[in-house]
Amino acid sequence: MIENKCFYPLISVIVPIYNAASYLNKCIDSIRNQTYTKLEIILIDDGSNDSSADICDEFAAKDDRIQVVHKSNEGLVRARKEGLQLSHGGYIAYVDADDWIDSDMYMRMFEDGLQHGVDMAVTGNIRELPNGASFEEKVNVEEGIYLEEDIHKRIWPLISDTSKFFAWGISLTVWRALYKREIIFNNLLSVDDGIKMGEDIAIVLPCYFTINSIAIISGCFYHYRQHKNSMKRISKKEEYRSSKVLLNYLLKRAEETQMNIMMEKKIVYLIYFQILMASYTLFIDEINGTLEPYHIKRGSKVIIYGAGIFGEEIYTRIQETNFCKIMLWVDSNAEAYGEQVKHPEEIKKVSYDYIILAVTNQDIREQIKRDLIHYGIDSRAIADIDKEFFTLERLKNYLNVDRPI
16 A cells, blocks of 8 residues: 655766766756756766766765766676665666756656555656657656556556557656655666667666555656767677577566566567667577568668667668668658658659668558558569568577577
């Protein structure tokens, strides 16, 4: 049972920082200016070689709530852990150094969740594109407090909808939530420091295995900046290793919490989704000469439809490998992405073999497909994601995983 607890808990806000000088002033100011003032702000300078360290020290000199740690570069997971171990708050929040938050974010999360003693409080975010455009990404769950039985029935099914590839109900990003200290502490400290992609999934998904209460808040208060540095670039060897470690870790945690039967397919979809979004070269099958999960042959002339994070990842990786010949890159919201991206009307002006639907959300892909067919495009030329491709056995074989750790 959740009780009304009229107290103001200390919230520890942890900001991992690596070469974020261009964004850091706005980020830190947005935290300092919260209407909920009982904050501890921990800035972890992870070996920056720009002016980030100086900016952190300047803020610490004028706000005694700020603690700065300067350390050698060890990666995001290690920085998040170090901040957590130094914290004193009953609740923990994370903010990425290139993002910022609305002034009433933590007050709203207190009023709608923390004062009732919930294990987690989750809100939406606003995605900001490089050209200044932005759009809301709300939590796709009705606002309110959910207890254990309702979490099982209404929250877990929406972590990822396994009837589709891919559909979020609740995004597994660290920065959209406030966590009761023991929840995040027990889960974050067990995460392998070597995970270089999917860090948020590794931290947040196990939290959902162990919480007994959660507050869902409908507003969007966190501003996520999408830019070229938002998605990390790591070597193919690191991509394989990190994906393998992430898969083993999540399957192990699911088994430990007796969630493996319910969560196995969700975990598989989440790993595939992460690879698609950040490491698409893992889907370029050099042996069989196919571009997966579209089954497109090497050397095909392609149009990429979609200029979001996934579309940009596919475009970049195909260009890097010259696996296919890109004839055109289109998006229905082309003006939001710059001159390189064209409107779909341009499709009829070029020769191509396939139109790749570079959108992860299945509902949106199906609408695009209907629109293209309506415009006279041959359905056989529309390359959609084959969700039957995404199996645990294929993933384990692909990553050379004999069995979960």
